[in-house]
Amino acid sequence: MSDDLRTYADRKVWVFLTDGRTLVGELTGFDQRTNLILTKAEERIYSATEPVKSVPIGVYIIKGDTIGIIGQIDEELESQVDHDNLMVDPIEPLVL
């Protein structure tokens, strides 16, 4: 079951949506359909010509069927990532 998400509860997660967008936030809620509630959420906008931009979006409720990947962010590794100099194309959307 999506009990699997329990280990991510209240942790900082990296979420990739099927439309190609990337969100980061705290996983405060979820259910068995992988509907999610993210708090302190921000959208991470990747670009090959500009550094990564983070746009705060507050609380986000995401419908399960638009979820692609949920990754647990390792805070230590995260602090080592140089987002100000990371220029990369966004990940292609998951066309369903």
Add this chain to the structure above:
Amino acid sequence: MLFYSFFKTLVGQQVTVELKNDLAITGLLVSVDQFLNIKLDNIKVVEESRYPHMMAVKNCFIRGSVVRYVQLPAASVDTALLQDAARRERQQQPAGRK
């Protein structure tokens, strides 16, 4: 149900999950659920230079609906047993469903 049971026997193995956008993630299979959602630990993205987006992510949950392929270690798949189980499951289905 057969593939769910099958994937459950592979927990603990190193697998590569290829998504429908060609992104491939290798890692240790931690768990699978009835929707074939997959949880991987100690992940590594194939072609990391092209996909540095997940640098700070060590374990992840992949929604079953976005998976295209799962590459498995051949040695841990008993194809004869799997074929047999598939046949048996087919026989158990009610008549008329083909």
